[in-house]
Amino acid sequence: MAEPLLEIDSAERIFGGGRSLLGRKLPAVHAVQGVSLDVRKGETLGVVGESGCGKSTLARLIVGLDKPTAGTITFDGRDLVAEARRDPQRLARRVQYVFQDPVASLNPRKTIRAILEAPLRHLLALDKKARQARLKELMEAVNLAPEFLDRYPHEFSGGQAQRIGIARALAADPELIVLDEPVSALDVSVQAQVLNILDDLKQRFGLTYVFISHDLSVVESVSDRVAVMYFGRIAETGPAREIFAAPRHPYTHLLLKSAPVPGRRSLVPEDANTELPDPYDPPPGCAFHARCPRGTDRCLASHPPLEQAAGRPAHRTACYHPVEERGHA
Template identity: 50%
Template sequence: MTDLNKKTPASAAGSDGSGSEPLLKVEGLVKHFPITKGVLKRKVGAVQAVDGLTFDVRPGETLGVVGESGCGKSTMGRLVTRLLEPTGGKVEFQGRDITHMSAGRLRPMRRDIQMIFQDPYGSLNPRHTVGGIVGTPFRLQGVKPEGGVKAEVQRLLELVGLNPEHYNRYPHEFSGGQRQRIGIARALALKPKLVVADEPVSALDVSIQAQVVNLLDDLQQELGLTYMIIAHDLSVIRHVSDRIAVMYLGKIVELADRNSLYEAPMHPYTKALMSAVPVPDPRRRGAKSERILLKGDVPSPISPPSGCRFHTRCWKATQICATTEPPLLQLKTGHQVACHHPENGEDQAPGDAPLVADVITVKSAEPAAEKPEAEKSVAAEPVAEKPVSEKPVAAEPVAVAEEPSAPEEPVSSGETEEAAEPASDDAAEPASGDAAEPSSDDAAASASDEAAEESAAPSTGTKAEPKE
């Protein structure tokens, strides 16, 4: 088994930032996909898949690119290999600008830049044999290897761990891991200098992933390859990469060497990603590795937020984060980060406005804090009035009882009429004057049951009042 942490001397030299000139240099790379509408295909917007990427890859090193789905990793890989035409920016390979190079001029350079695609099932033509698939690059480039194309294809199949006798088999006769090995053999056919691997192990079983990762590492040490591996599996990227670039919504938010990034991530998004890595033993999860749950959803690349694109989900966001986009700066040796308030570094905007998250919390908490106080004050008013005057309190239920008893008019006995007169003089007058205003408050507060029972007896005589 290959030691995944062991890197070649060339890789180590490249990760230090010293040595030879970069093999690949990207400056301000942009790719916007237009959104059209109607029969005339009128442009109504654009998907900002990649928006201003700047990085380089040195000979012999492995650059890992991580990020969640939809952040623009695969689009960046296709732009680097010129399978897509960039909207803006600049791509240099070995000092030559290939950003807008024509297909005819690009053909000789294709042999130096190859790509391993994500889907091992859809990237192989089911109508062609394995020998025809792996041998196609020789025919397209007009290369005649020593011993013939068939002998070279069989050598490549053996190099990636397949049986050379399977030369005439079709892709459906192989498993997923074997198909991915066929794709790797095809990418290595012309001995490229740069290999862009787009999710090389994401569609494979865990047991097969280890085999493919070991194969890529062995081939790098044997052939001196330069890799740019795109993945969302942080454990795989940690094993195979020298430097790691973290992408979020079309931008690189952090770029650093492997050890520095995993031991002390500086961007809040990177810290949240690292906290999502599963821990084999939950008891080993300490305070530094607590899970960070980001609130909200990833903004749409059609209309990304202003300023820092992560500020809508960041717990450290301030007003400057919402208005000013942070540049990708080197805050430590070999460690670049685009953040106004990095985690393990000097604050780039000290003394800024209050946290955006805190402002939102305060606004949502103010009505909730006042509500119980208001309820307590309302409930306290009738309690304070009860001992002051018991008669108005007793008369209030009488007035309340008048409304439901109004339709009951068939009361015509003389006794009730005689009883109604003193009741109207004694109880009705103070009820109309003193207790008329607080009646709604006392009814809402539901006056005591004892007072209601006492007022129920004289209330029989008040039923005749609507009749008058």
């Protein structure tokens, strides 16, 4: 088994909080709490969850765009949080990011050349000739014609713009790329193009991906391992196959049951009680308790720790009453 490239240990990110001038407590949102994960070299870790579960905050923590309020993040043996503060460029050479909205992540007033040259100039300090050569390589890698270099972002479709976003992330030749919903703003036919390109690039350059998405089928198709997040915490993590074939957390079950599958006319039973808890007023114990069919008083008392499944050491679930039978509906 390969060495972990990225290790996240009980990371926490709280927004707001503190006290006002008069000493009153200000509201705080725990976007990410007690998240521990590791990503091994060369694998794709899928992070699934619904909106507001903290997956994008986690992504920003990994690339150093945001700092955790507690916990540590280690990249290749070095403290990532300290590095992001001390030498962000050094970190950016090794860890890169692909944004969700391809068009918003490109400056409308810059040509593609200027956008792609920025990392080459500022991160790698390449001279003009080397930059030219690298630009050509990059455009080829994401399957775009070199003529596109002198155009502006608004001239591109969503899929092309996302490929430019990927080229920019690749430019500095990083080891880890965090992909934050890279295909959810794209049309389905284009989504497949982008997913295939990502797969090719990973093989060619030996990349490691953290792939964040709300779309279970996309995550299943790209991931080696999966982490399911709910309300800022990890509900379940393990090898993708095991999670999708035999989910143990009731929330993972619910997600799998809810995802629409072509050719499946199955509607989940109606239940209006499907809302997330109020982030300003989190419930005690397990956040999923209110929606959970298996919940007991024990779930309200304390938050269940992430524990290994019997006989499956890599598969860990934060649930007191996990589902044990194999196969999902």
